[in-house]
Amino acid sequence: MDTNTVNYQEEKKIYYKVLVGLLLLTAVTFVQPGLFMTHSTFLAQMLIAVTKGWLIVMYYMHLKGEKLITAMVWFALALVTVFFIIVIGIDVVNFQFGAESHITAPAAHTAHAAH
Template identity: 85%
Template sequence: MDTNTVNYQEEKKVYYKVLVGLLLLTAVTFIQPHMFMTESTFLAQMLIAVVKAYLIVMYYMHLKGEKLITAMVWFSLALVTVFFVIVIGIDVVNFQFGAESHITAAAEHSAGAVHATPAAH
């Protein structure tokens, strides 16, 4: 008896479910900025993107059963996150151009101030 038989009809059902999930998440991506979590759109969009990427990698790239690859992906993600936090932490502490920044200078100006056109560099 062959134990390596694959039921392609069952697999096809799983792929269709993943496809429907991806389509629904894509619809949510477009609807989200107008309907919910309007104050944290970036966070919501990134969470949706991570879920979609996970579904694609696990099902369509057939990495669902791979233990070593999954461990390496998590390790790489943790490593990149640590370096990202370190670099951003150093950059924020040593930020020199607060007066010239469009982000930090807005808080210093009054609400009714008219901004002049910046000079050519």
């Protein structure tokens, strides 16, 4: 008996489920800013994007059973996250246009500028 036999009908069902999941997540991407997590839209959008990326990598790139590649992906993600935090931390400390920014400017300054 051949143990390498693949049931393509079952595989096709899985791919369609992943496709429907990706389409639903894409729809959630568009409606999320007005429905939920409105104060942390960036976080919600990033979580949706990471979920979609994970689905694509695991199923469409056939990396679901790969242990070493999965470990390397997590390592690379952690490395990029550390560098991102370092760069953003340096940038925030050295931000030159704090008085002109609508995010960091004092409330009285922004209220006065709106008039």
